[in-house]
Amino acid sequence: NAGVTQTPKFQVLKTGQSMTLQCAQDMNHNSMYWYRQDPGMGLRLIYYSASEGTTDKGEVPNGYNVSRLNKREFSLRLESAAPSQTSVYFCASSEATGGRWETQYFGPGTRLLVL
Amino acid sequence: SQKIEQNSEALNIQEGKTATLTCNYTNYSPAYLQWYRQDPGRGPVFLLLIRENEKEKRKERLKVTFDTTLKQSLFHITASQPADSATYLCALDRAAAGNKLTFGGGTRVLVKP
Numbered sequence: 001n002a003g004v005t006q007t008p009k010f011q012v013l014k015t016g017q018s019m020t021l022q023c024a025q026d027m028n029h030n031s032m033y034w035y036r037q038d039p040g041m042g043l044r045l046i047y048y049s050a051s052e053g054t055t056d057k058g059e060v061p062n063g064y065n066v067s068r069l070n071k072r073e074f075s076l077r078l079e080s081a082a083p084s085q086t087s088v089y090f091c092a093s094s095e096a097t098g099g100r101w102e103t104q105y106f107g108p109g110t111r112l113l114v115l
Numbered sequence: 116s117q118k119i120e121q122n123s124e125a126l127n128i129q130e131g132k133t134a135t136l137t138c139n140y141t142n143y144s145p146a147y148l149q150w151y152r153q154d155p156g157r158g159p160v161f162l163l164l165i166r167e168n169e170k171e172k173r174k175e176r177l178k179v180t181f182d183t184t185l186k187q188s189l190f191h192i193t194a195s196q197p198a199d200s201a202t203y204l205c206a207l208d209r210a211a212a213g214n215k216l217t218f219g220g221g222t223r224v225l226v227k228p
Contacts, residue, residue, distance in 0.1 A: 004158075033215075035218075040123060040220055041220060042119075042204065042218045042219055042220040042221060043159070043204070043206075043218040044218075045215060045216075045217075048215060058215070059217075090158050090159075092158075103149060103161040103164060104159075104161065104216065105161070106158030106159050106160070107158050108156075108157060108158050109156070109157070109158050
């Protein structure tokens with residue numbers, strides 16, 4: 001099993017450009033998440049999808065959109081990138097069978113630099 | 116507001132000693148707390164989960180305690196090794212928030228041979 005995969009690994013954008021970060025998991029997990037990680041800020045939840053067909057905002061959703069394409073894939077889109085969106089983005093998934101004691105499995109991250 | 120605090124200063128420790136990390140929280144009533152390890156350039160990896168009704172949990176050389184009265188968790192690495200050098204993150208669930216976690220900023224541990 002590959003676990004959680006993310007593409008691309010690294011991206012440089014100019015202010016105003018758009019791009020989509022891709023995430024896929026092969027663990028048949030129900031829930032998927034997008035986080036950003038900035039120095040000293042920890043991981044902050046951008047959006048999550050509790051199950052296929054549903055998405056909800058997290059702590060820092062402004063400037064982002066998401067699509068839960070199917071059970072495996074969850075993409076994050078920046079419509080008009082801003083320098084403040086320079087960060088490392090992590091996708092994660094969890095089984096989410098109904099219990100609250102869920103561990104999350106993370107991808108390797110996408111490093112995004114917005115100039 | 117809800118807050119999770121981990122020591123942002125790196126913890127330098129000699130090989131063989133016990134490293135102790137702290138996770139303090141305010142304005143939470145978490146049902147459980149998790150600890151993750153993150154190596155440079157990689158995503159976090161789950162280590163241990165402890166529930167609110169558990170005082171202590173162990174896994175090999177790792178031990179976690181959870182004191183809901185003090186609103187604190189301690190994470191211990193016994194007989195530390197250079198391979199234990201990494202950043203360690205604590206994460207708590209948020210009441211009525213399903214499976215979403217809130218993470219602390221992490222503490223970097225450097226084990227010197």
